[in-house]
Amino acid sequence: MTTRARPRPVLSRWDMPHWMPDSSHTLPARCDEDFTAIRVPADLARPALTALGPRTGPVLANRTTRTWHFLLPSDSILPADWPHGVRVMPKGRSIGIPPLTTTGGLDVHWAVPPGQGVTSPADLHRDLRLLTARAAPAPAEPPAAATAPVRTAAPARPSPLTSAQLRVGQLLLTGASDAQIAEELGLPVGIVRRHLTSIGRRFGAPTAARRATALLAGGHVSPPPVSMLAPDLTETDLAVLRVLAGLTTEDDLPQDLRPSGLFLDRVDELRERCGARSDQHLIALVAFRELLPDLIAPTSASGKEQLP
Structure with a gap:
């Protein structure tokens, strides 16, 4: 016997809101x-x-x-x-x-x-x-006490990003939308979103800004070049950028920016001042100008992935 799905409830207070x-x-x-x-x-x-x-x-x-x-x-x-x-x-x-x-x-x-x-x-x-919580990386488990030497296999290295993921990641840093990335690469939008989701899961990065941080700090892609002059940024501006990038937590913000609304207002202001099209573009611009050293990948990093 098959059961029919229950219809979505229709509530009269939202039938036709006066603000429509x-x-x-x-x-x-x-x-x-x-x-x-x-x-x-x-x-x-x-x-x-x-x-x-x-x-x-x-x-x-x-x-x-x-x-x-x-x-x-x-x-x-x-x-x-x-x-x-x-x-x-x-x-x-x-x-x-x-x-x-x-x-x-x-x-x-x-x-x-x-x-x-x-x-x-x-x-x-x-x-x-x-x-x-699901998107965040799992905490490391404490080592168990061993009663005798145990031979274990070397931990597997994470698989490298594919060339398609690298190209999607490079365009992500320019502030392009999913649809714009899809048009540029000649891919369906759904495939682009799947690549972005895979990048987020691999690095434990639930937001686009944190995916940009992971791609840059790991040396997987380079920030896009910037022609305009860098604005003067205060220590508070840099603290906001570090939190946006996931390099620090909100506990490191000044007290007057702890409410999330005020923090996001400051991010919006920084995007406008820096000429950024999105949060991830803002992170890329900051990396290009070398304003946050943690966003600059070491040149000697092993296993550095580059666009073909």
Whole structure:
């Protein structure tokens, strides 16, 4: 006997929100007045959407900026400790709302349109935490006490990145979107995303910025050249960049930047000042200018992988 899948619940409060545009143009709506918006990097948002399943309310996606916004009711009670890179958008911040029929494209569009449910803040928070934990490298186990000498095989070295992964990684550093990388390499977008996921899993890098760090610090690819002059960066700017790159933790930030929203505001400002198209492009620009020594791979590193 086969069972039919239960339909997604349709809740009347989201059938046609008052903030939906009546025209064919994308119009702004304000956070916390009309809804609460949780901004999530695309690499985390896609699997979170799958994990939530029919429990998902309206979700906006933008392939150019590689950010998604989960829209929750404005009276939602939110957890405080969201994973790194996830941001509760501040009150009054405008979010572009496209027409209901806009469900694809490179610009802002509906990944899940209104009228299909409401996202639980607790469920979203839990799934994002689980996904972040899975992407992190496993801690090393302490050595077991040996009662007699045991001959063990040498640990296997991780397989080198393929030429396709290296080319995708090189374009990632330029700030190109998934679609732009696919067009440049003549590959389907799904294949590009699969390569990016493989790179992230190999290095335990859940975000695009940390993948850029791993590719650069390991000497796998070189940063793209920069023509504009380097801006003057303060010690606080460099601290923010180290956290973004995954070289240090948020505990190393000044106290006034510990709230994730203020940290991400500073990252946005640095992207604009440095002329970066994305977080990973910002990391690449910093590496090219040799502003963070940890991003520069030793020239004598063995097993250094280069583009063919």
